[in-house]
Amino acid sequence: MKIIVLMKQVANKDAVLRIAPDEKWINQADVAMQTNESDGYALEEALRLKEAKGEGEVIVCSLGPQTAKAVIKDALARGADRAIHVVVEDSITLSPYQIAKAIADAVRDENADLIFTGLQSDDASFGQTGVILAELLGIPHGTIVIEVDRESLGESLRIKRELESGWYQWFTYRLPALFSIQSGISQIRYASLKGIMAAKKKEIRDVAASVEPFAPGQTIQKVYLPLKTKQTQILGNGDAKAGAVELVEKLRSEVRVL
Numbered sequence: 001m002k003i004i005v006l007m008k009q010v011a012n013k014d015a016v017l018r019i020a021p022d023e024k025w026i027n028q029a030d031v032a033m034q035t036n037e038s039d040g041y042a043l044e045e046a047l048r049l050k051e052a053k054g055e056g057e058v059i060v061c062s063l064g065p066q067t068a069k070a071v072i073k074d075a076l077a078r079g080a081d082r083a084i085h086v087v088v089e090d091s092i093t094l095s096p097y098q099i100a101k102a103i104a105d106a107v108r109d110e111n112a113d114l115i116f117t118g119l120q121s122d123d124a125s126f127g128q129t130g131v132i133l134a135e136l137l138g139i140p141h142g143t144i145v146i147e148v149d150r151e152s153l154g155e156s157l158r159i160k161r162e163l164e165s166g167w168y169q170w171f172t173y174r175l176p177a178l179f180s181i182q183s184g185i186s187q188i189r190y191a192s193l194k195g196i197m198a199a200k201k202k203e204i205r206d207v208a209a210s211v212e213p214f215a216p217g218q219t220i221q222k223v224y225l226p227l228k229t230k231q232t233q234i235l236g237n238g239d240a241k242a243g244a245v246e247l248v249e250k251l252r253s254e255v256r257v258l
Contacts, residue, residue: 003115
């Protein structure tokens with residue numbers, strides 16, 4: 001059983017973010033970085049599947065600059081067996097398709113039984129990389145996975161997906177397959193001192209990103225902080241009935257919801 005887990009480095013959720021001078025992204029020079037939240041849950045589920053099976057290999061794959069090594073080393077300390085680092089310094093300019101294509105080229109020869117990704121990244125939040133990766137590799141995929149039936153693991157795997165309006169779906173996928181994992185699916189383990197020491201001896205293979213030469217189908221035009229405005233109107237001049245009449249008129253003529 002071979003499981004690949006995609007993990008991304010993102011800005012710390014408590015960091016003070018500042019817009020870069022070109023207004024295309026945030027200034028990451030002095031921002032603390034961390035593992036993308038849902039990717040951490042994807043790793044945890046992969047480790048639990050390996051433990052349930054009693055054998056296998058968990059491989060972490062991360063695309064990004066050299067600083068992404070911190071995310072990789074943390075994953076190895078938590079229990080992953082080895083890692084693949086798809087090195088690209090300016091990943092912000094890449095579309096989900098370009099990222100998925102680079103990762104597909106890096107992991108295709110691994111012939112993994114399962115690929116786990118987080119549901120979406122905490123920065124861009126496209127939620128498309130895993131889906132596109134599955135298509136490029138020619139394997140089925142399931143999104144918004146909130147439970148994995150580890151007892152069913154064999155030539156197939158049974159998972160529970162979250163649907164709209166409070167509905168859920170149990171579905172069995174034949175392997176190989178790709179699943180995007182929702183945050184909160186389990187309790188994430190911490191890296192132990194033994195794990196941190198063991199991580200120093202584990203393999204991290206650097207791979208040059210094979211980015212498609214053509215222009216992406218999407219570009220970031222501008223990143224900016226939300227504008228705060230306040231426009232308060234007093235209706236009815238203290239008369240509740242008159243205020244209600246004015247409110248209805250505004251909803252009808254200005255907001256146009258009536």
